Amino acid sequence: MTLMIWKLSRDQEVYNKVLEEQMEIINQRDGTEERLTWGEIQQMKYTWRVAQELMRMIPPLFGSFRKALKDTNYEGYDIPKGWQVYWVACGTHMNNHIFENPQKFDPSRFENASKPIPPFCYLPFGAGLPYCPGNEFARVETLTTIHNIVKMYEWSQVNPEEAITRQPMPYPSMGLPIKIKPRCNNMP
Template sequence: MKYTWRVAQELMRIIPPVFGSFRKALKDIEYGGYDIPKGWQVYCVSHGTHMNKEIFEKPTEFDPSRFENPSKPIPPYAYIPFGGGLHTCIGNEFARVEVLTTIHNLVTMFEWSQVFPDEIITRQPMPYPSMGLPIKIRLRKL
């Protein structure tokens, strides 16, 4: 299940379960040349770091092995599919079990294939299959 979890991690890097989150500025700050006054709401988008080539080498490629032995460590709060710090989702370990169980059952119990194998994936703003990703599913013969 270690490799299966790496596949899930890579999927959550490319398509985070939560698009982003709001944070409140606790004091006046300057960030990236912008002044952010105390009390303003700031929206942090997961995709901003998950697809950053300075953090993840070849970010548009699907590569589960990047979570096995990363060539350089992933900086804190750069990979945040479940949030981070005090705002980490309390259900993240339960979600991990659910994801692993679902993937295991899909792979071992069913044969499935895309109806349109060369379907184009667009970003609006998250990756979205242009035709809705219709698939054919058959129960495996045991």
């Protein structure tokens, strides 16, 4: 969520598209219900693609260890049974053979991709048996939070050149101080 706030404060085009999607959801409501519904969360396709692209470019985990279950050979390297192997997310997330132009922020790559992402190549929540069971919770939590922040507030970074660092998770190097103000027309 922090990286979403960081990205939205730095990229006006992405911010405008997220805001447009969130306001469209509010404008389509019938009656007086002001709380998000499950159906509305499912409509937040662009907002989730922004989060997915952020997790591709700045993965929540740098990588992880896996234990070799049998003797194997990978690209000419012998890996004995029982050895620990460390996989690194950017090895696939930033690979030009898997993601076209990987240095470019492009949420549309997660929208009906003409070139599907091969299994075990997009790993913000891990893959296989150690896949994070909190994936869906993280999606709902992120979408709900961003919806409420975007509809109610406008913000800008105090330090626009603030970089992302890792210790070990990614976070804004200065703690992401922002200037925040209520949105003038926050309701339809």
